[in-house]
Amino acid sequence: MKTVRIITLGCAKNEVDSEEIAGVLANKGFRVDAAAEFADVTVINTCGFLQAARDEGIATIRAAVEEKRNGRTGKVIVAGCLAQRIGKDIAKVAPGADAYVGVGHMERFDEIVELTIGSNDTYFEIPPPHHRWADVPTRARSGAPWSAYLKISEGCDHKCTFCTIPSFRGMHQSKPIERVESEAKHLARTGVREINLIAQDVTQYGYDLYREFTLPKLLAKLNDVEGIDWVRLLYFYPNRLTDEVIDAMSSLDKVLPYIDIPLQHVHPEVLRSMKRPWDGDRYLKLFEKLRRAMPDCAIRTTFIVGFPGETEQHFDYLIDWMKEAMLDRVGAFVFSREPGTLAYDMPNQVSAKVKRSRYDRLMKTQQLISLEKNRSWLGKRIQVLIEQPADENWMAGRSFRDAPEIDGLVYVQGTEIPGEMIEVEVIDAEEYDLYAKPIRRARNTRGRVKSLRMVAPSNPL
Ligand code: SF4
Numbered sequence: 001m002k003t004v005r006i007i008t009l010g011c012a013k014n015e016v017d018s019e020e021i022a023g024v025l026a027n028k029g030f031r032v033d034a035a036a037e038f039a040d041v042t043v044i045n046t047c048g049f050l051q052a053a054r055d056e057g058i059a060t061i062r063a064a065v066e067e068k069r070n071g072r073t074g075k076v077i078v079a080g081c082l083a084q085r086i087g088k089d090i091a092k093v094a095p096g097a098d099a100y101v102g103v104g105h106m107e108r109f110d111e112i113v114e115l116t117i118g119s120n121d122t123y124f125e126i127p128p129p130h131h132r133w134a135d136v137p138t139r140a141r142s143g144a145p146w147s148a149y150l151k152i153s154e155g156c157d158h159k160c161t162f163c164t165i166p167s168f169r170g171m172h173q174s175k176p177i178e179r180v181e182s183e184a185k186h187l188a189r190t191g192v193r194e195i196n197l198i199a200q201d202v203t204q205y206g207y208d209l210y211r212e213f214t215l216p217k218l219l220a221k222l223n224d225v226e227g228i229d230w231v232r233l234l235y236f237y238p239n240r241l242t243d244e245v246i247d248a249m250s251s252l253d254k255v256l257p258y259i260d261i262p263l264q265h266v267h268p269e270v271l272r273s274m275k276r277p278w279d280g281d282r283y284l285k286l287f288e289k290l291r292r293a294m295p296d297c298a299i300r301t302t303f304i305v306g307f308p309g310e311t312e313q314h315f316d317y318l319i320d321w322m323k324e325a326m327l328d329r330v331g332a333f334v335f336s337r338e339p340g341t342l343a344y345d346m347p348n349q350v351s352a353k354v355k356r357s358r359y360d361r362l363m364k365t366q367q368l369i370s371l372e373k374n375r376s377w378l379g380k381r382i383q384v385l386i387e388q389p390a391d392e393n394w395m396a397g398r399s400f401r402d403a404p405e406i407d408g409l410v411y412v413q414g415t416e417i418p419g420e421m422i423e424v425e426v427i428d429a430e431e432y433d434l435y436a437k438p439i440r441r442a443r444n445t446r447g448r449v450k451s452l453r454m455v456a457p458s459n460p461l
Helices: 012-027 051-069 081-093 106-117 165-169 177-189 215-223 243-251 268-274 280-293 312-325 352-375 449-453
Strands: 003-008 039-046 073-080 099-101 123-125 147-151 194-198 230-233 255-260 298-305 329-334 381-389 394-398 410-413 421-429 434-441
Touching: 003 012, 012 039, 012 073, 012 106, 012 147, 012 194, 039 051, 039 081, 039 106, 051 073, 051 081, 073 081, 073 106, 081 099, 081 165, 099 106, 106 123, 147 177, 177 215, 215 230, 215 243, 215 255, 243 255, 243 280, 280 312, 298 312, 298 352, 312 352, 329 352, 352 421, 381 410, 381 434, 410 421
Parallel strands: 003 039, 039 073, 073 099, 099 123, 147 194, 194 230, 230 255, 255 298, 298 329, 410 434
Antiparallel strands: 381 394, 381 421, 394 410, 421 434
16 A cells, blocks of 8 residues: 655645545545655645745755655655646756646546656646546545535636736636535535635635526525534625625524635725725625624635835725724735736835835734724623633634634633534633633534524523
8 A cells, every 4th residue: 555645735725625635545545644654655735826835835845855865755746736836847946756736636636646656757737727626525534523624616717916826726617516515415424513615706606607606505505414513604705795695694504604805905096906896985885784684793804915006095094994894803914926917017016114014003903903802702602613622721612703724712611522512601802812611512503503603691592
């Protein structure tokens, strides 16, 4: 039995791709073991989004090639976005690997590994990006058994001037609705209680297949999947968060009132040069509508600071807007000048020093807002998915307000069981995290999630 070690870099979409690769290989008799002393093959599933990610990818490839020289691995396969973005030249940038494979080849990775093992020539498989989804049951699981990402589509049709993703992930391609549903059922059978739906833009789901935006229909199907308690959505595109989507989110029990909606900026002039929709006023109206439909919803966004041409006035406008919008979670990136993007050649590039100071100012502003938002939960009850011990007296978990890996935590007194859902009462709050005492196990969570998410102490339930 040949052993394969898979190293995953980059985003949650890459994590899903690696799980599909692992499943296909295990299905064909390979032993997939990330901690193997010796691996016949090391697969590096790379990220190509920003310069920092590319540097990390090249360093990881060099380390694996060095391991090959030291006899710790037999062959090295480079896969994913970095290979897709750079193409065959990647063998010059990161030489020494035995195969270089682009994105979307998960379902035939067993053939690629066999080919690589059986040949001494360098193998290339980097056609234009096209995603073929591996068979559902083959998807292996890494990470917490109770929580999983579910990729509902790949690629993107938008043309944001700072972004390279469409160039290497390709145009938007939805997974057929039946396939997404069967993957959710498969995950539920493996013990998953929380599914996090991901894509480059979840709101565009289905249009390429069904000539209509089908996210509400998909959510209704996922809401009926036995065993799943929470359905969370990540990556909304602002002008596609329609009334139909909001109605579905506010009426379906298991769909969490959690909205991750990257805005990138709010000043109309900056948004125009980013080729992004709407403006700060229209975003505020959208959030008002969301909060009317789901009063306890949690809203997360990300901003880019230091985009070419961003003036102090533009940035001050953003800071004032944040104080008015009062969002629960805000992440930020300093603008990365990416070759191959329109923004790369734009005039009025902002200095690294100014970018840095704007980043710090934005995060400081949000820290105060986040603290105020968290304090509004003091004394309220909320449901928590327990994940791991924080120390001998506290467990760490997440509420509906906390997406995995990017948001805060809820620390719960006592020793609860990882993977359990329990109802807690919030007793303290910090900028990003909450502290709580357990009230009771979340009885019969199936279908009652909504009422248990936030209960005023006066409501006996
Ligand atoms: S919507 Fe997202 S993935 Fe698509 S081009 Fe814009 S930033 Fe890139």
